[in-house]
Structures are given as structure tokens and as C-alpha cells.
Amino acid sequence: MPEFSVRFLPEGKQVMAAEGESLFRAAARAGVLIDGSCGGQGACSRCKVIIKEGKVRLAASGNLKDDEKRRGYVLACRSFPESDLVVEVPVTGLPAGLRTVLEGGGDVCGGGQGGLGSLSPLYRKVFLSLKEPAPGDGEDDLARLSRAIRKEAGVGELRPGLDVLRGLPKTLRDAGWKVTVSLAEGIGCGCAEIAEIEPGRVGRKYFGLAVDIGTTTVVAHLVDLESGRTESMKGAYNRQSVYGEDVISRIIYAGEHKDGLEGLQKAVLDTVNGLIREMTEELNIKRVDIKAAVCAGNTAMTHLFLGIDPTYIRLEPYTPAANKIPAVRAGSIGLDIHPQAWVNCVPGVAGFVGGDIVAGVLASEMAFSEKMTLFIDVGTNGEMVLGGGEWLVACACSAGPAFEGGGIRHGLRAVSGAIEHVEVAPGSLAVKYSTVDGVPPLGICGSGLIEVVAQLYKAGVIDRGGNFVFPGRTPRIRDAGEGREFVLVWPEEPALPGGIAVSEAEIKNLLRSKAAVYAGIRSMLKKVGLPAGAIERVIIAGGFGGYINIREAVNIGLLPDIPLDRYTYIGNASVKGAAMALLSRQARQALEEIAGRVTYLDLSADNTFMDEFVAALFIPHTDLSLFPTVT
Amino acid sequence: MPEFSVRFLPEGKQVMAAEGESLFRAAARAGVLIDGSCGGQGACSRCKVIIKEGKVRLAASGNLKDDEKRRGYVLACRSFPESDLVVEVPVTGLPAGLRTVLEGGGDVCGGGQGGLGSLSPLYRKVFLSLKEPAPGDGEDDLARLSRAIRKEAGVGELRPGLDVLRGLPKTLRDAGWKVTVSLAEGIGCGCAEIAEIEPGRVGRKYFGLAVDIGTTTVVAHLVDLESGRTESMKGAYNRQSVYGEDVISRIIYAGEHKDGLEGLQKAVLDTVNGLIREMTEELNIKRVDIKAAVCAGNTAMTHLFLGIDPTYIRLEPYTPAANKIPAVRAGSIGLDIHPQAWVNCVPGVAGFVGGDIVAGVLASEMAFSEKMTLFIDVGTNGEMVLGGGEWLVACACSAGPAFEGGGIRHGLRAVSGAIEHVEVAPGSLAVKYSTVDGVPPLGICGSGLIEVVAQLYKAGVIDRGGNFVFPGRTPRIRDAGEGREFVLVWPEEPALPGGIAVSEAEIKNLLRSKAAVYAGIRSMLKKVGLPAGAIERVIIAGGFGGYINIREAVNIGLLPDIPLDRYTYIGNASVKGAAMALLSRQARQALEEIAGRVTYLDLSADNTFMDEFVAALFIPHTDLSLFPTVT
Numbered sequence A, B: 001m002p003e004f005s006v007r008f009l010p011e012g013k014q015v016m017a018a019e020g021e022s023l024f025r026a027a028a029r030a031g032v033l034i035d036g037s038c039g040g041q042g043a044c045s046r047c048k049v050i051i052k053e054g055k056v057r058l059a060a061s062g063n064l065k066d067d068e069k070r071r072g073y074v075l076a077c078r079s080f081p082e083s084d085l086v087v088e089v090p091v092t093g094l095p096a097g098l099r100t101v102l103e104g105g106g107d108v109c110g111g112g113q114g115g116l117g118s119l120s121p122l123y124r125k126v127f128l129s130l131k132e133p134a135p136g137d138g139e140d141d142l143a144r145l146s147r148a149i150r151k152e153a154g155v156g157e158l159r160p161g162l163d164v165l166r167g168l169p170k171t172l173r174d175a176g177w178k179v180t181v182s183l184a185e186g187i188g189c190g191c192a193e194i195a196e197i198e199p200g201r202v203g204r205k206y207f208g209l210a211v212d213i214g215t216t217t218v219v220a221h222l223v224d225l226e227s228g229r230t231e232s233m234k235g236a237y238n239r240q241s242v243y244g245e246d247v248i249s250r251i252i253y254a255g256e257h258k259d260g261l262e263g264l265q266k267a268v269l270d271t272v273n274g275l276i277r278e279m280t281e282e283l284n285i286k287r288v289d290i291k292a293a294v295c296a297g298n299t300a301m302t303h304l305f306l307g308i309d310p311t312y313i314r315l316e317p318y319t320p321a322a323n324k325i326p327a328v329r330a331g332s333i334g335l336d337i338h339p340q341a342w343v344n345c346v347p348g349v350a351g352f353v354g355g356d357i358v359a360g361v362l363a364s365e366m367a368f369s370e371k372m373t374l375f376i377d378v379g380t381n382g383e384m385v386l387g388g389g390e391w392l393v394a395c396a397c398s399a400g401p402a403f404e405g406g407g408i409r410h411g412l413r414a415v416s417g418a419i420e421h422v423e424v425a426p427g428s429l430a431v432k433y434s435t436v437d438g439v440p441p442l443g444i445c446g447s448g449l450i451e452v453v454a455q456l457y458k459a460g461v462i463d464r465g466g467n468f469v470f471p472g473r474t475p476r477i478r479d480a481g482e483g484r485e486f487v488l489v490w491p492e493e494p495a496l497p498g499g500i501a502v503s504e505a506e507i508k509n510l511l512r513s514k515a516a517v518y519a520g521i522r523s524m525l526k527k528v529g530l531p532a533g534a535i536e537r538v539i540i541a542g543g544f545g546g547y548i549n550i551r552e553a554v555n556i557g558l559l560p561d562i563p564l565d566r567y568t569y570i571g572n573a574s575v576k577g578a579a580m581a582l583l584s585r586q587a588r589q590a591l592e593e594i595a596g597r598v599t600y601l602d603l604s605a606d607n608t609f610m611d612e613f614v615a616a617l618f619i620p621h622t623d624l625s626l627f628p629t630v631t
């Protein structure tokens, strides 16, 4: 089969592709990220690229607009090279801005991440001045060293590596008994490894890596383990998305393709390694100076990251291989930090409540609070935790991709140009909107969509079930082929041939998403026998939370109708929790304690949930008494 | 520099040697064992070989007899190739028989090595029939497996390898939840590694290796870990002896030669790997079916075995790198069993009381006995332990090589042809002797030497100080150049041109050796304030003990004068203790407990010892009241 060279713009990455390989796959191999929520099935029409040079064979038309075709767009997953190619990947498909998935505000766990005790990082260098052995004291070198380490660093059992032991006598004596030892601890392990021993006082800095491995986005913090300061933070889309947008499709991919699991593992490692490269270049440090890592991911992501078979997470009774996984050496999985560094994965609770949530709960401090707290992390999946210092209940629901701008024609993640705030004037139906970064609109993100639905309901455009019921005639409402849609941005406006609109089907989609989340919250409340009013604090974490208008979210019945001042936004709590674990032994113990204490409520095995879900499909809810402040 | 091929007979091993390399070194590289107690310095004259073909340059004459030279003998350490060579290594230099260093009797710890609790081997396969996950039970695969293992095998914390975790879900389900797990435990570690998981019930046998790494000899047992039976035992001379006969000269070699430590490590590994090969061939099993190892060696041997710098063991204050060393993977040191198998070294007490003694004390059961016991292991070094269930004191003395047939012109280890029993008739001085295996005499071993001294004293040939004082004239006493000697075997007797004789200097040498051992025992007794009579049991372990005549040993003042029925011989207690650790968790815990409980008495820092030593240089002792039954 002939092979052609394919170059992708604007990054310029090049790869050889066989005649039978789609540009979507070729891009994945080249490490070029092309959007695509259907994983290359030709169904989502998001993998648009422009052929700048060369010829492709088009397998099927896909769902492209005529003017898109005119402008040279093709679907990458339906295009196969017939010559050498130059392919442009539109900028909206690239991670142009990842504000919300990075730190992005949040005020619960502010400051130095040290809330949990003094600095006791996973890896640290300790300077020791030892007493020389004297006749009669009968202590061997290792025992002498260990005693000093215990006194200085307060660690329990010590394990020396054989490499360290081999040179220990000479190192100690050549250094005049003044040495710097490097200690590597772990999550779920009371002992510390003596990883290195160096003569004298070593001033070189050393770092830890905290990673939130999200299904959609991966966020990494690089932390100076001595000062506790986060020196750099970067985010990127998870390169696994070329294998499927959501967790389930990736698990299927892993199980059904030869080397599927390896491919998925490589994709996420490439993603994290890319962030490591960016951060180390920014700070001008060596990758081997990163000496420890803590990763917080949902259970499937953690499995894929380590190359563990995730198949049974998606099959009843949804059993992971392990929720609590021992630390592994970075070199053994190909994480591009010091090869002997330990990579710790935050322990999870169940197949759909993973280490990301446990880390988030840690960062939220709810697990040690007397206040009844609700923690919500909504992305493609919605995970909720309810409780406080005495007990914790968690559940997960499939929220669908709507809150992340997926599954919607003009949907967009919360990147530059995404419409995030919308007002629709009753009567005239005039639309005011604002976008992320204030640039011309490119689409609408999850939080924008919530506001659209709330505003359309208030303006009488849709009824409580999401049906278009506007009595008058207006160009804002038009026929979209498979039903009606509401135009937010006219086609005349710059750079958007078809304008931006939201269809009735898409609104109903969003109502299903919000119903799932609300029904999950209600199921947990019922389980513990509490009314919504008992919730003293709601902590919103994760990608979609940063821009959300809480009032409107309550208005559509996504969030419970309790006083708005009880809501707080914490930002990416998972990466914060991971960073805390890098720095504090108490935090590491707390992670274990939380993972062990959370009771998982399996909604799929729960009739309450289905009833609650159906009741929540209306705006704001079938039972209006649950939303007293919503008119 | 030109290179020549050198072939060694009778083994036929071949190696290329440079002009400047001695045959002694070349043989070491080829893995051919040539006797030599001075480590190739031309001093001991034991490395005799015959040049069958080719030409060598002789560096110095060495100490060869004229008739030896006539018969073509040269010293290997003084011979350098000038052409391709065929070299014959005389059979007396080869490990012809190793009876004493193998099991060789002993009756304290008889039977199945199971004295310490039920079988709980370091490595074992456990069959499990698991309950399939059901909706609502919320247990992940690893937790389910771990729970079953804990119930079935009674182990504490479990650590799964990443390799095991990766395939765990599929393995469990494909096997219908009936699996065999392999558990690897360690000394000094409460946890077990899940090393392997296989579908169904696995019948394949698996083995453990117990090794006594002695300075002179290495003994290995291959143990069926399921039945607890020792299936094979082999012994060999430690190939390190080409680098020096005793511990001190090897430590010096390791420190003063580039790659010296590596060479010594390789030599002992070659020795052990050779035994492994022999045993696995004999039993027709695969080396990877050996899944665990326990090694008991003195502290320096353990350091060299693992490649740990031993330099400071020999320098005041005699500090080892570590007495307690964590287990290492076999693959990481090149031990030729399953590469992932854990190699456990029995913890030691001090630089000169190592894991071999701790293992021996375990096998002797003295540490759990109410009887006041004295444990003696005499080889090149003498190590003694005194005590019982409540306390244990240990000391070490340099006994010199005499007890192992070293440092004596006609000395020989206890191999075939070594004279082990001697009677000298008073008056006529007629000599009766018997040899190991009853073959014609080739030399005299340590226990033979003790009897010679005792008999010569009784016959009035020597006085209490070891001086020749026989009044009459007899051909048995002749001038040997540097003093007189007593002829045991006439030159006329077969195959021994010069006969076999023991000189005055050699007798005084032996008196120094026996004085050191006795002074050590006395120092310990003084330390704890007990008379020799308080010793209720003496356990003699190690190479020299098997043939020793206790009565004669008391007569010369080597052993305390207490009723002879208190003496027992245990054989190679170190390898027995190592084998017990392979099989029993209680034994492993006991090893740690013993190593931690023994109080080390440093004789070099003790004036008592020097006084006792000087007083013990006489037959049987300066203070005759200590030897009431000796006339």
C-alpha cells in the first residue's frame, strides 16, 4: 500500500500515512490533536480540517454545511490520502485557552496548599551531620544514617535501595559524615525509601508533579517540593480523545482493538509528557529533577494511565481492577520524569468515583468539616459527594457531554470565543451575550447553554419540558431541518457562515443532563434522609464550574434551590488535592482515609434515581415545592 | 601484549591470557579453582600446577621441593604464559569431597526443619476459589483477591506487582474466578507481594534456595517449598579464594583493585550459580522454578555477595555498611534463579558476627531454650554465642586458618585423603592415623591437627608451650630447616615425596588458634559472670566440627572442660537456619529477633581477652584448675 507524507498546520508536525489510514488517525499518531467527540466515526462532524495541498479520497460526506465544503473543509476521519498532503487543523480545534481547566480561581483551598500540617513532601532532601562511629558504639552505617533520618525527618520504616547501600560507607566517610539524603515516600505506605545519598549540603532544587488526568483535559502542576510553591501549571486536551470522547467509548476501544490499551496508555502519557516538557522548558529545569508524581484521575483514566485492563468498569457490576494501586516507578510506565521516581495514583472509591474526586474532596476540606457539604464535579460525568467529618456518600451520573460543549452542533469547550453569558429580552427576544476572552463568538460552552435555556424559559420561548412554544413569529426561531432552533448569533456576524443556534433537541438534551445531576443529588439526600436545605455548603469543582451562573443553574433545576451564598467555586480541585499530597504526609493519609470512608451509592442499582430523573426533566422540576425561589 | 590460549585439565576449560597475567588469575577468570591461601602472593606454595604443553616464564622460585620441580610442578601465581598452554591442576586442589561442609550429620535440629511452626514458605502458591462480584458488593478485583488471600494464607499487607494488576481482571474472569496466586514474602517485612496469578489450580513444583556463603566453602540446599523437603544439597569452595584465603585479604583486595569488588562479587555468584546448575540438573528442574532464596553469610561475605563496599568492616571500629539488608531481586545481582525472586540475606549482628551465625543460632534452637548454651562455629574465624531464651552474647576471634588445614605446609581441608584421626604411641612414637574416605593420606586437616598436638603432648614429644622436648633420638623427629618437625607419614608411603610432617612452628600456630577460641569463650563467661560449668550445652557447628575429637580438643584446652555429654554437633547450622527461613514465617521473625537481641562483645576493645589469650597459650591452660579432668 502506498504511503504519503502528511504535514499538519499550524504545528508543522509530519507523519507518513498509508492510503487506507484516515487523516484523523494519522494526526493522532503524529501527536496532533483534532477535535472529535465520536472518536472518528463520522458522526460528530467536529474533526473538520482543510486540505491545503494534495488530494484525498472522501469516504462519505459527513455532516458538513455547503459553505464549509466550499471553503475546503473535510472531515479528517472520512479523508484518506491519495498524495502527499498539507492539512490545516482549524484553530478552534486546538487548545487555544484552557483557563477553566487550569487553576482558574476558586477560593476554598487558597494559599500554600499547606492547610494540612507542615511540609512533609513525598520526596525531599534532608541534610544530616552524623556522628562518626566510635569503638564500642556498634552501629552499622545504615543504622546510624537511619537513626539520624528518623530524628530529622520523622519518618517510619526506612528502605535503602541496593544502589545506595553499595556506596554508602565510602560516601559517608568521603563526605566527613555530612550528607544529604533523598527520601521518597508514598501514598498508602508508612515507609520511606532512601533514594539517594550525596556528599555535603545539596542546594539543587527538586520538584514534584501533580496531575489531574481528566477524560477531556489533563492539567499538571509543577511544585517546588522544598518551598511548596507551584512554579508552573499547564493544561492540554487528553490525546486519548481521538479514541472516543467519553470514558465508555475508550474502555471499549481498549478492549476491542489489538494494542488498544497500549495506544490509550501512550496517548495519555504523551499528553502528560507534553505538559512536563512545556513546564520544564518554561522553568529551565531538567526533567530528572522531578522526583515524585501524584496523579488524580477517574478510575478508568487511572487504569489506562497505568496500562491496567479497564474492561469491567463499564460492565455490570462495574468492577475496577483496583481502586487503590501501589505506587510504580516512573520509568516502568514511561512517564518522563526521573525514572526511579515513584508515581502515586490517588486511591478511588469505585468504578465511577475515582481518585480525582477523592483528591477534590481533600482539597475542599469537606471531609474534616462540621458543615454538611455537597461537592459537585461535573464534566462528561457528574460526580457528587455529600457529607462532612462523620460520613461521606458519593454517586456518579452520566451527565452527557452537553456541559462541556459536546454533543451540540455549535457546542464548544470553555475556550476563547465560547459564549459563556447570555441574556434574552422577553418580548423582543433580543440577545446579549459575552464570550470567553471577549473575542468574536465561535460557539457556546456548557455554562452558556445553561443560561440560554434559563433565558428562553423566562422569555416564554420554551415551556417547562423544553418545547418551543413562542406564540409570535420571529426570525430568531427558525426551522433547522429536524425541528426548530433559536438563533443566538446571526449568520451575518463575522466568521460564522451559519450563525450560532440552539435547537429544541439540544435543549432537551441539556434537560436530560441537568436532570441526571439533580436526580443524583436528590438520591443521595434521600439515602441519608436529609432535605436539600440541610446542605450548608456547595462546592463546585472542575471544568464547567468556573463560569457557571449559579442563579440560572438553580432556575433550570440543575442545582438545588438553597441560598446562593452557600455556593463556592473551587476550580480544579483534583489537581489541588494531588499537589497537597505531594507536599503533606497528613494529606496523603487523608486521601486514604477519605477513599476508605466514602460510601458509594450505585445509582444504576437504585430505583429512586430513575424516578428522580424523570421528575427532574422539567424546568425547574415536576415538584415546584423543591424550588421555592424559582418563579 | 601478546595473548595465549590456556587450557586447564582435567576440566578442559579454556581462556585467553595476556603475557603479563599469571596462570593463577587466568584460572580464576576461567572459573577453574586453584587452591591458594595467600591469594596469589607466592607465599603459601599451594597453587601447584603442571605445565603439560607450552612454555611459561617463572617469576620467582616459590617454595617448591626439588622433586616437585622435577615432576614439572610450578606455582600458578608465579607462572606467566609465553606460548599457548595446557595446564594440569592436581586433583588435590579440587573440591574432591565436601562431606563436612555439607549436611554431614548433626542431631540438634533433625527432621523436617519445621520445628518452628507450620509451613509458611517465603514463596508459595495458593489456590483460591473466589466469589464472583455481584451488583452492590462494591469490591474491586484486587480487594476481592486480597481478602481471599488473607483468609487462606494469613498474610498481612499485600502488594501486587503492576504486571499482575494489568491482566488481573481478565485472568480472574477467564479462569472462572478459580486461580492460583503466588505470594512472595521477605525477611523483615510483614507484607507479601502478589508475584503471579495463574488460572485454575497449578500443580507445578516450586523451590527455594538456602545458601551458606562461607569464606572457604559455599553450601546450598534446594528445598521443595510445598513439601518442605530438601531435595538436593551441594557444596563447593568459594571461588573468591583466588583473591585471598581469608575475609580480611578479600576486603583489602576489593578496596585496592579497580573492579575488585565486582570481581569478588562475581566469584561468589559464580560459585553459587554453579551449585544451582548442579542441583537443577540433578533434579531436572528449571532454574526459574526457584522462586526465593535465603543466604546466610558472614558480614563481609554478605557485603561482597551484594556488591556492597566492605572496606570498613576491617578498620576500627569495624563498621559494616549494614547488618540488616533489605531483600533484592535475584536479577539485580545476577543470581541465576527466577529473576524476580527475592533474595533475602539473614541479618547479622556486627562486622564479625554475621547472618551465618544468626542462622546457626536459629537452627540450634538455643535462642528459645532455657538451657545455658554455648554455640561455636570455628572456621578461619571463630564465632561464639553464649546464652539462651533470655539473653545472648556473641564474640568473634581470628582463629587463623589452622583449623581448616590452612597456613600449614601439609594442611588440607577435610577432603578425601585428609588425616582426621591420629594416635601416637608413647615411647615408640609409632603413629596410627585414618583419613577422610579411607584413601591414602594427602595431608592433615584441622581436627587431625588437634589430635596430633594432644597426642604429642601426651607422648612427651612437646611440652605445655608446644616446644619439642623429647629426650630420646628418633627418626620421627627431624630437622626441617627452620626448626624441628614430627613425621606423621614417611616419605616412603605412596605418592608423597616428602611425607607428611608437623613442625614446631605449626604446633605453636595451632596453640595460638586454640588460645584465641578459648579466650573468647572465657571473655564471654566473664562478661556475664558465669563459670564454664554453668554451660549446660555446647553446640558445635561448621566445617571443622564434624570430625573433631571433643576429648582431645578439651585436652589441648581448645574447648572448656565440662562433661563431654554436653557437647553436640549440629553440622552446617547456617544453611539449616537459612532453609528454615525459607519455610517458616516464625523462623524469619526469629532471625530478626535473634539479630536484634544478641549483644556483641568486641574482643579487640577488651583487655580481658588479651589476658585470657596469653593465659591460654599453654596446654591445656596456664590455670590448670580450669581443666580438672585433664592430666
Ligand code: FES
Pocket: A024, A035, A036, A037, A038, A039, A040, A041, A042, A043, A044, A045, A046, A047, A062, A075, A076, A077, A078
Ligand atoms: S466526525 Fe470525525 S471524529 Fe467525529
Ligand SMILES: [Mg+2]
Pocket: A212, A213, A214, A215, A356, A377, A379, A542, A543, A574
Ligand atoms: Mg475532572
Ligand SMILES: [Mg+2]
Pocket: B212, B213, B214, B215, B356, B377, B379, B542, B543, B574
Ligand atoms: Mg560458616
